[in-house]
Amino acid sequence: MTHPQIAAFARVAKENEPPVRTIEGHKTLISRTMHGFSYDPIHDEIVVNSPLSQAILTFRGDANGEQPPIRVIQGPKTRILGADTGALNTVTADPDHNEIFLPVGTGLRGRGTGGVQGVYVFDRLANGDVAPKRVLAGPDTLINSPTPQVAIDSMRNLLIVKSGGALLIFNREADGNTKPVRVIKGPKTGGFGGGQIAVPAGEFRLKSSPEEEDRTLELL
Amino acid sequence: MHVVRTRGRSLVLAAMVGLVAGILSFSLIERPELRRPAGVPQLVSVRQLPTSANVCEPGDEALPEQHSLLDRFGEKSVYAGSQESGQTGVITRPPTRTIRDMDPIYSSVAVDLNFDEVVLMDNNNWALRIFNRLDNTPPGVPFTQPKRVIQGPETDIQYNNGIYIDPKNGDIYSVETDTGDEVVVFPREANGNVKPARILETPHRGFSLAVDEERQELYVGVQHPPEVAVYRKGASGNEKPLRSLQGESTRLSDVHGVVLDQKKQLMLVTNWGHVSDAKVAGTGRFEDPSITVYPMGASGDTSPIRVIQGSRTQLNWPAQMALDPDTGDIYVANDIGHSVLVFKETDQGNAAPTRVIKGNRTGLLNPSGVFVDKKHNELWVANFGNSSAVVYPLDANGNVAPIRTLRSAPEGKVSLKFGKVEALAYDAGREQVWVPN
Numbered sequence: 001m002t003h004p005q006i007a008a009f010a011r012v013a014k015e016n017e018p019p020v021r022t023i024e025g026h027k028t029l030i031s032r033t034m035h036g037f038s039y040d041p042i043h044d045e046i047v048v049n050s051p052l053s054q055a056i057l058t059f060r061g062d063a064n065g066e067q068p069p070i071r072v073i074q075g076p077k078t079r080i081l082g083a084d085t086g087a088l089n090t091v092t093a094d095p096d097h098n099e100i101f102l103p104v105g106t107g108l109r110g111r112g113t114g115g116v117q118g119v120y121v122f123d124r125l126a127n128g129d130v131a132p133k134r135v136l137a138g139p140d141t142l143i144n145s146p147t148p149q150v151a152i153d154s155m156r157n158l159l160i161v162k163s164g165g166a167l168l169i170f171n172r173e174a175d176g177n178t179k180p181v182r183v184i185k186g187p188k189t190g191g192f193g194g195g196q197i198a199v200p201a202g203e204f205r206l207k208s209s210p211e212e213e214d215r216t217l218e219l220l
Numbered sequence: 221m222h223v224v225r226t227r228g229r230s231l232v233l234a235a236m237v238g239l240v241a242g243i244l245s246f247s248l249i250e251r252p253e254l255r256r257p258a259g260v261p262q263l264v265s266v267r268q269l270p271t272s273a274n275v276c277e278p279g280d281e282a283l284p285e286q287h288s289l290l291d292r293f294g295e296k297s298v299y300a301g302s303q304e305s306g307q308t309g310v311i312t313r314p315p316t317r318t319i320r321d322m323d324p325i326y327s328s329v330a331v332d333l334n335f336d337e338v339v340l341m342d343n344n345n346w347a348l349r350i351f352n353r354l355d356n357t358p359p360g361v362p363f364t365q366p367k368r369v370i371q372g373p374e375t376d377i378q379y380n381n382g383i384y385i386d387p388k389n390g391d392i393y394s395v396e397t398d399t400g401d402e403v404v405v406f407p408r409e410a411n412g413n414v415k416p417a418r419i420l421e422t423p424h425r426g427f428s429l430a431v432d433e434e435r436q437e438l439y440v441g442v443q444h445p446p447e448v449a450v451y452r453k454g455a456s457g458n459e460k461p462l463r464s465l466q467g468e469s470t471r472l473s474d475v476h477g478v479v480l481d482q483k484k485q486l487m488l489v490t491n492w493g494h495v496s497d498a499k500v501a502g503t504g505r506f507e508d509p510s511i512t513v514y515p516m517g518a519s520g521d522t523s524p525i526r527v528i529q530g531s532r533t534q535l536n537w538p539a540q541m542a543l544d545p546d547t548g549d550i551y552v553a554n555d556i557g558h559s560v561l562v563f564k565e566t567d568q569g570n571a572a573p574t575r576v577i578k579g580n581r582t583g584l585l586n587p588s589g590v591f592v593d594k595k596h597n598e599l600w601v602a603n604f605g606n607s608s609a610v611v612y613p614l615d616a617n618g619n620v621a622p623i624r625t626l627r628s629a630p631e632g633k634v635s636l637k638f639g640k641v642e643a644l645a646y647d648a649g650r651e652q653v654w655v656p657n
Contacts, residue, residue: 002327002539007655011653012317013319015318016633019636026493032425037644050494054501054503066556113501
């Protein structure tokens with residue numbers, strides 16, 4: 001990656017219309033490999049990973065230029081690994097419950113030490129060297145892939161983990177070595193490759209057509 | 221009087237009908253079970269958005285051509301799969317809008333002094349563009365056409381950042397940073413979608429190149445885990461490095477540039493300051509950007525003999541470097557500073573640069589590559605921010621205009637600087653799409 005940046009484009013931007021603002025530069029503490037990204041509309045905050053320094057950064061929603069993050073989660077108590085060794089590819093905010101979810105995998109280039117394979121949950125306001133408030137990990141979780149991804153369904157109180165070609169559905173507050181409540185997996189699913197996953201806001205439904213009245217737009 | 225009374229009654233009746241219709245409409249919105257198919261997308265829920273003093277109200281100019289994507293979808297359905305029916309929704313329509321920069325974005329530059337050609341590394345379109353050294357794009361001309369372009373799937377060029385041109389035979393070396401993890405070597409006259417003459421597998425995130433022509437050794441700077449791997453210059457395939465500099469004592473961090481001083485047998489490296497032991501949890505920290513200096517043969521976990529670091533240095537995401545072997549001047553492409561910083565090779569600690577090329581006349585925008593042309597006493601700079609390369613006298617200083625500008629996009633064009641985009645988020649309050657690299 002030549003030049004890390006977080007660029008904000010107008011909704012109707014097209015072609016090579018430049019961004020309305022960018023977050024970039026040393027003071028921002030951002031680095032390459034920001035493969036997961038969350039905007040928290042309730043608190044107007046941006047949550048992003050800084051994998052080369054094993055940190056989670058939170059910016060104000062109106063951040064611009066070389067503006068430092070308002071909070072940094074980093075240090076030995078966090079048990080955060082870098083991107084190569086299984087973590088910090090992505091990070092997901094749950095603004096409704098004031099939490100930040102960090103999935104941890106087996107790593108693309110060897111397993112690191114000091115972390116576990118699963119999902120770390122930090123308080124939204126965590127700052128500095130703080131331990132996760134919950135860790136979902138263990139063989140019963142079935143979380144087992146190099147770079148798992150997570151999404152939160154606040155309305156149904158669910159945590160969705162994409163791992164090993166499956167969607168693992170947990171109670172949002174699942175902790176420890178907990179089995180998923182449902183697993184979506186198999187040849188008909190398409191395999192769940194790719195990157196970031198998301199669940200649309202629970203209160204919002206886009207009806208499709210008269211014939212498909214009971215179907216909703218689901219983004220996976 | 222009767223007419224007036226009747227008209228008054230009609231107005232009251234119309235108002236009541238309107239009120240009832242309004243209440244009924246809102247009641248249907250909040251009670252979806254009463255809603256009937258209407259043949260068009262329907263509003264299901266209206267909720268108060270979170271308020272924040274920092275959220276701007278969109279002005280008239282923010283109104284798009286269409287009110288929503290649903291308008292644009294027209295009669296096409298937008299449903300996803302249904303578990304009950306076993307159907308899978310497949311969306312095949314083209315995107316309504318695409319944000320994409322099609323112009324070259326230059327990450328690095330090198331000059332072939334034997335054949336008077338300059339090679340610009342196009343990181344956006346995964347290409348090498350070769351121009352005449354004296355090409356200049358006058359104002360008003362949209363771009364200069366390259367003589368040759370090495371580009372296409374056969375070339376294996378991808379996320380290319382570091383370049384080296386063999387001073388004897390003109391071979392072009394290109395390091396592929398992200399998905400490539402290799403160095404590809406092309407003969408000087410290569411053109412089009414051609415296979416490299418040689419491919420050397422390198423560690424993930426190789427970023428910069430330098431060559432020791434005396435010892436015939438190829439140096440590859442690796443971003444993270446930070447490393448300088450040294451290979452035989454003619455190495456190919458999965459040949460292992462002769463030696464590697466890496467470890468906590470090296471103070472390497474997010475390596476972006478490597479330059480060699482053959483006279484003094486020194487190696488200099490630019491670092492961004494993102495530090496961690498990638499294999500051990502919780503070891504991350506941030507440091508100021510730096511230039512670290514080592515003996516050329518350094519290997520293992522060797523400490524630098526000098527470090528340039530601190531607020532006076534102005535270093536801010538320092539990228540590629542170039543050396544004037546006669547003066548010992550080190551030229552640093554200083555990305556976020558929109559500047560070229562010149563240090564003495566003997567500088568140490570919190571040293572201010574001896575010269576700074578910066579300002580609105582320079583044409584610099586996110587410079588990432590530099591090349592010192594001693595034959596013509598010129599300094600080349602590749603701008604990642606505006607699809608151009610600019611040329612200065614080697615002793616340039618301050619807010620100076622370039623003596624030549626090679627543009628591959630119209631004047632004033634600002635590059636989008638996209639990298640490997642893997643995530644998105646939407647800020648509904650500001651109507652903005654967030655795109656991290």
